[in-house]
Amino acid sequence: xxxxxxxxxxxxxxxxxxxxxxxxxxxxxxxxxxxxxxxxxxxxxxxxxxxxxxxxxxxxxxxxxxxxxxxxxxxxxxxxxxxxxxxxxxxxxxxxxxxxxxxxxxxxxxxxxxxxxxxxxxxxxxxxxxxxxxxxxxxxxxxxxxxxxxxxxxxxxxxxxxxxxxxxxxxxxxxxxxxxxxxxxxxxxxxxxxxxxxxxxxxxxxxxxxxxxxxxxxxxxxxxxxxxxxxxxxxxxxxxxxxxxxxxxxxx
Amino acid sequence: xxxxxxxxxxxxxxxxxxxxxxxxxxxxxxxxxxxxxxxxxxxxxxxxxxxxxxxxxxxxxxxxxxxxxxxxxxxxxxxxxxxxxxxxxxxxxxxxxxxxxxxxxxxxxxxxxxxxxxxxxxxxxxxxxxxxxxxxxxxxxxxxxxxxxxxxxxxxxxxxxxxxxxxxxxxxxxxxxxxxxxxxxxxxxxxxxxxxxxxxxxxxxxxxxxxxxxxxxxxxxxxxxxxxxxxxxxxxxxxxxxxxxxxxxxxxxxxxxxxxxxxxxxxxxxxxxxxxxxxxxxxxxxxxxxxxxxxxxxxxxxxxxxxxxxxxxxxxxxxxxxxxxxxxxxxxxxxxxxxxxxxxxxxxxxxxxxxxxxxxxxxxxxxxxxxxxxxxxxxxxxxxxxxxxxxxxxxxxxxxxxxxxxxxxxxxxxxxxxxxxxxxxxxxxxxxxxxxxxxxxxxxxxxxxxxxxxxxxxxxxxxxxxxxxxxxxxxxxxxxxxxxxxxxxxxxxxxxxxxxxxxxxxxxxxxxxxxxxxxxxxxxxxxxxxxxxxxxxxxxxxxxxxxxxxxxxxxxxxxxxxxxxxxxxxxxxxxxxxxxxxxxxxxxxxxxxxxxxxxxxxxxxxxxxxxxxxxxxxxxxxxxxxxxxxxxxxxxxxxxxxxxxxxxxxxxxxxxxxxxxxxxxx
Numbered sequence: 001x002x003x004x005x006x007x008x009x010x011x012x013x014x015x016x017x018x019x020x021x022x023x024x025x026x027x028x029x030x031x032x033x034x035x036x037x038x039x040x041x042x043x044x045x046x047x048x049x050x051x052x053x054x055x056x057x058x059x060x061x062x063x064x065x066x067x068x069x070x071x072x073x074x075x076x077x078x079x080x081x082x083x084x085x086x087x088x089x090x091x092x093x094x095x096x097x098x099x100x101x102x103x104x105x106x107x108x109x110x111x112x113x114x115x116x117x118x119x120x121x122x123x124x125x126x127x128x129x130x131x132x133x134x135x136x137x138x139x140x141x142x143x144x145x146x147x148x149x150x151x152x153x154x155x156x157x158x159x160x161x162x163x164x165x166x167x168x169x170x171x172x173x174x175x176x177x178x179x180x181x182x183x184x185x186x187x188x189x190x191x192x193x194x195x196x197x198x199x200x201x202x203x204x205x206x207x208x209x210x211x212x213x214x215x216x217x218x219x220x221x222x223x224x225x226x227x228x229x230x231x232x233x234x235x236x237x238x239x240x241x242x243x244x245x246x247x248x249x250x251x252x
Numbered sequence: 253x254x255x256x257x258x259x260x261x262x263x264x265x266x267x268x269x270x271x272x273x274x275x276x277x278x279x280x281x282x283x284x285x286x287x288x289x290x291x292x293x294x295x296x297x298x299x300x301x302x303x304x305x306x307x308x309x310x311x312x313x314x315x316x317x318x319x320x321x322x323x324x325x326x327x328x329x330x331x332x333x334x335x336x337x338x339x340x341x342x343x344x345x346x347x348x349x350x351x352x353x354x355x356x357x358x359x360x361x362x363x364x365x366x367x368x369x370x371x372x373x374x375x376x377x378x379x380x381x382x383x384x385x386x387x388x389x390x391x392x393x394x395x396x397x398x399x400x401x402x403x404x405x406x407x408x409x410x411x412x413x414x415x416x417x418x419x420x421x422x423x424x425x426x427x428x429x430x431x432x433x434x435x436x437x438x439x440x441x442x443x444x445x446x447x448x449x450x451x452x453x454x455x456x457x458x459x460x461x462x463x464x465x466x467x468x469x470x471x472x473x474x475x476x477x478x479x480x481x482x483x484x485x486x487x488x489x490x491x492x493x494x495x496x497x498x499x500x501x502x503x504x505x506x507x508x509x510x511x512x513x514x515x516x517x518x519x520x521x522x523x524x525x526x527x528x529x530x531x532x533x534x535x536x537x538x539x540x541x542x543x544x545x546x547x548x549x550x551x552x553x554x555x556x557x558x559x560x561x562x563x564x565x566x567x568x569x570x571x572x573x574x575x576x577x578x579x580x581x582x583x584x585x586x587x588x589x590x591x592x593x594x595x596x597x598x599x600x601x602x603x604x605x606x607x608x609x610x611x612x613x614x615x616x617x618x619x620x621x622x623x624x625x626x627x628x629x630x631x632x633x634x635x636x637x638x639x640x641x642x643x644x645x646x647x648x649x650x651x652x653x654x655x656x657x658x659x660x661x662x663x664x665x666x667x668x669x670x671x672x673x674x675x676x677x678x679x680x681x682x683x684x685x686x687x688x689x690x691x692x693x694x695x696x697x698x699x700x701x702x703x704x705x706x707x708x709x710x711x712x713x714x715x716x717x718x719x720x721x722x723x724x725x726x727x728x729x730x731x732x733x734x735x736x737x738x739x740x741x742x743x744x745x746x747x748x749x750x751x752x753x754x755x756x757x758x759x760x761x762x763x764x765x766x767x768x769x770x771x772x773x774x775x776x777x778x779x780x781x782x783x784x785x786x787x788x789x790x791x792x793x794x795x796x797x798x799x800x801x802x803x804x805x806x807x808x809x810x811x812x813x814x815x816x817x818x819x820x821x822x823x824x825x826x827x828x829x830x831x832x833x834x835x836x837x838x839x840x841x842x843x844x845x846x847x848x849x850x851x852x853x854x855x856x857x858x859x860x861x862x863x864x865x866x867x868x869x870x871x872x873x874x875x876x877x878x879x880x881x882x883x884x885x886x887x888x889x890x891x892x893x894x895x896x897x898x899x900x901x902x903x904x905x906x907x908x909x910x911x912x913x914x915x916x917x918x
Contacts, residue, residue: 012829029525029666037530037780044778044833049824052832054318056491058531060660061416062322084663109462110830117439120319124431128424129383133303133729136374136381140338143392153385153410156417160321189383 001026001092005039007051008099013107013115019097028088032075033058033065035087052111060084060224063159066166067112068099073163073222081161081224101166105173105209116162118208119176125204126197127180129190142188155183157225164219164227170211175219177205178235179227185238195242202239255508255888255903258690259363264909265346268367271691272734276741283308286740287471287748289456290314291443291498294323295415295721296704297477298422299728304475305429307733309740312469313426313435316442316461316493316835321423324479324491325724328415329536329657330399331407332379332721334372339396343404345369350910351402352719355588356684356712357862357878358912359511359886361905363691364709371726376408378729382421386410399717400537401588407718412536412656418721422728441467442835443498444763446474446505446700447756453700454749455756457763461835464828466764468756470749473699473739475732476502477724480683480705482515484843484850485795486787488680489521489534495839496846499687499706507695508888508901510688510708512846513854516715516863517796518681519592522664523612532679533664535615536657537717540585542620542650543674545596547604547613549573557606564606564614564673575599583917590714590863590876591917593678597796598874600677607675616673621646678796682720684711684863685853688888688903692735693727696888699739703727708886713862767827770837775820779836782817786810786840786847794851799867803855807848814844845894852889852898859883880912 003024010017024042026035033055040050056064065082069075075085090096098112106114156179164175181198184190190197213232220229260271278286286309290301293315301313317323335348348369353360376394380386387395387409396405410417429435440461447455447470455470481496482488503509520535548554548567556562576595577584587595596613599605606612625646629637632645647670651658661669687695687702689709694701704724711719793806817840825831860869860876861883869877884905891898 027526027528030528031530031664034528034530038528041778041780044780044822044824047822047824050833052830056317056322056493057324057327058492059327059533061327061413062324062491064318064322080663084660086664086666088666113830116318120321120427120437120439123424124427128428129381130428131378131381131425132306133299133378133425133733134374136377139336139376139380139386140393142380144388145392146388146390149385149388152383153417156385156420157413159416160319183385184383187383187385189381 001028001087001090003035003090004095006095006097007111009051009111010108012110017108026087028086030087031058031083032069032085032087033083052113054113055083058083061159063161066101066114066161066163068101068166070097073101073166074161074224079224079226081159101162103165103171103210105171106162106165116160118210119160119162119173121208122173122177122201122204123180126193126200127184129184130193144187148186152183152186155179155186155227155231158227159225161224163222163224165210167218167222168211169216169218170214172213172219173205173208173210174213174232174235175223175227175229177201178231181235181238182231194238195246198235198238198242199246202235253696253890253901255688255696255901256690257361257903258692259361260691264362264366267363268370275734276737278737278741278744280308282744284310286310286743287312288736289469289471289474290477291456291475292323292477292479292704292706293317293320293423293426294325294477294479294704295419295422295724296706296728297323297475298419298426299725300475300477300703300732301435302422302425302429303729303733304736305432305434308434311429311435312438312471314438314441314443314456314458316440318439320426320437320439321420323419324494325419325721326416327491328721329412329534330538331397331409331414331718332375332418333399333406333718334376334408334722335369335406336373336376338394339405341404343406345373347404348372348406352710352716353712353910354915355401355714355716357714357915358712358880358884358907358910359514359861359905360710360712362907362909367731368710368723368726371730372722374730375722375725379418379421382425384410384417384421397538398541400540400586401716415721418725422725443478443501444838445501445759447759448505448697449749449753449755452698455751457759459763459767462830464826464831466760468751468760470751470756472743472746472749473701473736475701475703475736476687476706477703477728478706480686481843481846482680482683484786484847485680485790486784487524487529487532487791489518489532492531495842497839497842499702500842500846502687502695502697502700504892505697506890506892507697507700508688508890509685509849510886510888511685511713511853512850512889513794513857513864514684514713514862515680516589516682516684517593517678519589519596519678520615520676521679522661523607523675523677524609533660534679534681535661535674535676537589539615539654539657540592542653543585543615543617544574544619545576545585545592545613545615546572546574547599547606551603554604554606558608558610564616573599573604580917587917588714588716593796594865596678612675612677614673615676617650617669618673621650621670624649682715684708684713684715688886692738693732694735694739701732701736703732713864767834767838770821770823770834770841771827773818773821773823775822777820777822779821779823779833779840782813782821783836783840783843785813786844789813790847790850794854797865797867798854800855803851807851810844810848810851817841817844849889849891849898853887856887856900857883878914884912
């Protein structure tokens with residue numbers, strides 16, 4: 001199959017960027033990233049600079065790949081990362097537009113590569129349970145209801161890719177943040193720090209410059225792990241309760 | 253060089269406890285002044301960095317990823333072993349120890365493996381306390397499942413994403429230490445050299461992958477948790493960026509590389525579908541609990557299938573060869589990984605492979621679907637259910653057990669594994685070899701430690717399923733935080749290491765020169781094309797089956813390819829910018845050296861054991877034949893100058909508690 005690619009090229013964070021058009025010969029068994037590999041081999045053979053894009057595991061779990069394909073973060077397939085998207089879902093002769101995740105909080109590093117360090121800082125603000133190595137009691141000392149463990153697990157499957165931010169017209173990071181707060185606050189181990197956690201993480205999210213959530217739910221629609229917006233509702237409730245109940249300023 | 257494993261004296265089961273109770277400590281006020289570099293943020297690196305930070309050391313942690321959460325530990329599917337005996341099925345620390353030694357075909361160090369089995373239990377406790385959402389029973393307690401090669405249920409899991417959940421747990425602990433200022437995190441920094449001063453590891457040289465800046469980082473000790481080298485084969489289940497560079501740079505500075513030819517080929521992966529393919533995807537070992545492996549017995553049927561005239565479901569039961577069940581009736585489809593992989597190769601080599609390339613076998617769930625369907629129909633009280641009704645019920649049960657794996661298979665291949673059998677073929681998955689370390693996980697360079705897959709220590713010649721996560725976390729949470737004290741307790745008077753010393757300057761210059769060399773070759777061929785060619789040589793001659801003639805040929809081919817690389821590679825872009833091709837060039841250059849060492853090691857080891865199968869050394873039935881008399885040793889290779897031959901140093905393995913036996917799964 002022959003494809004026309006409109007790819008965003010940008011040298012660095014401080015320079016402007018623009019679309020460049022390329023033609024590439026692909027086949028339907030390739031993954032989307034393998035199709036880009038072919039493009040890059042082609043560019044290198046012509047001694048031109050290949051397109052920079054991030055990728056690693058290529059099995060949909062590391063969260064590194066991050067491009068917007070035809071307007072959708074990770075492309076058109078539901079519940080699928082770019083690396084798991086295959087060319088059989090595209091047509092011969094089609095023009096495909098490829099852009100980086102766009103958000104002020106995710107500055108472009110080069111071409112399709114963006115800086116998502118803001119997510120790490122949100123986790124550092126409280127996305128953990130404070131337990132040192134060696135302090136744990138026996139694993140079976142804390143029974144956890146099967147369905148509750150399963151629900152916490154659903155929230156914990158977030159791969160931290162940032163598609164939710166790229167999908168949101170407000171560039172809100174609520175789905176990412178609420179998934180982590182939910183995972184930890186739902187489980188008995190995380191209860192002790194629940195109030196402080198939700199305050200600190202939401203405040204960190206705001207200070208990173210992410211937009212506010214206005215319940216558009218594009219994040220859920222585009223999330224490759226299909227994380228539910230129920231987590232946002234839960235965290236909104238916890239956040240209000242925490243603000244009202246606590247006179248304390250968010251602190252560590 | 254005399255290799256001292258530094259195994260403590262005493263009873264096997266008491267060694268670790270006694271050693272821990274008597275080893276040197278570093279007082280809290282001194283810990284604050286001692287700096288430790290941890291390279292890598294996977295299970296081993298992140299857990300080590302977090303725990304050392306908790307203890308009060310000043311830690312600097314490095315990853316080439318954009319975030320520590322991306323390391324490839326995240327992709328582990330099946331689970332993590334622990335000798336908890338929650339199932340009351342007779343498990344114990346000794347049994348886990350024994351299974352691991354036997355599974356590794358008696359090529360690992362007894363004391364290290366026993367310590368691993370001891371630590372396994374506390375890992376589960378630690379992970380639960382961190383909030384890792386393990387699978388649970390209705391009573392709220394932790395669930396277990398079985399894995400290949402063992403007879404107890406000791407595997408803890410979080411659906412098919414155990415690695416992800418454990419890594420996120422370690423990442424969160426690390427994040428907490430970062431927020432407290434105990435760990436300084438360096439994302440997008442790749443280690444390109446280790447710096448030795450007076451024989452001790454005192455720092456590293458890194459490249460900032462965004463700006464291209466070359467930086468010096470000093471510390472009192474350096475810990476490498478940089479993973480395995482499976483990507484030397486180009487196609488593997490490793491992530492695209494997994495590489496050997498950190499470990500190989502250490503080797504070039506005099507660290508010994510142990511058992512490099514011990515690589516694990518995993519039997520159930522999605523087969524290669526074309527030349528453009530960039531990586532292979534694993535289908536969890538748990539599938540072999542219910543899937544039956546077969547190929548058509550008749551060559552005519554094979555031909556018809558390859559030409560698309562027949563489908564798998566058209567082949568009559570009596571014309572199928574369930575070769576694992578035929579050859580290994582005692583273990584059947586659940587033989588260990590090395591045995592299952594070799595059997596698939598034999599079937600395909602004999603011309604029974606079922607896809608266009610002839611390199612695939614079937615993994616069939618039809619009988620499991622019917623079996624579960626009948627049982628469901630019975631429990632629902634259905635009278636004379638039709639075959640379609642049974643199938644439908646059975647498919648639901650299989651979906652509940654393996655749904656996410658079936659979905660992944662369908663996504664990649666575009667075929668429905670409920671209707672026709674999966675096609676699978678073995679693929680490179682894990683490397684048992686790695687940097688040589690003693691009982692303290694210290695390499696032969698004082699102050700340089702290696703943890704997780706980066707070291708060679710625990711899995712011998714073959715790793716059992718669900719043991720990689722266990723080892724990574726045992727090393728990081730429960731071993732290195734103690735054993736590093738043996739070294740650092742003698743360093744309390746050493747001031748902060750000055751990075752302006754000539755050794756740092758020389759190392760920095762060497763790194764810069766090497767990078768400039770890659771850019772300046774200005775040849776015609778891409779880095780990728782060299783990597784692909786190296787992978788083909790490795791897979792053909794140093795893969796599932798090896799022989800002297802092929803290995804000799806491979807060594808020459810790799811040397812030639814390496815020379816060609818340095819004269820004709822094209823690396824686009826510049827030094828001082830984000831340049832993935834330049835990163836790849838350095839990694840492939842290192843693979844081009846490591847590959848040769850693997851071949852040399854495979855040539856030296858004139859026996860078949862675990863993942864290392866030498867065709868000259870097999871029984872009349874074609875099974876692996878070990879040679880305990882001559883090869884019960886660890887091969888630790890010294891190779892600082894690649895223009896000369898590598899030097900072999902042997903560490904004899906002593907088995908005081910386990911009797912060496914032939915592994916039989918017949």
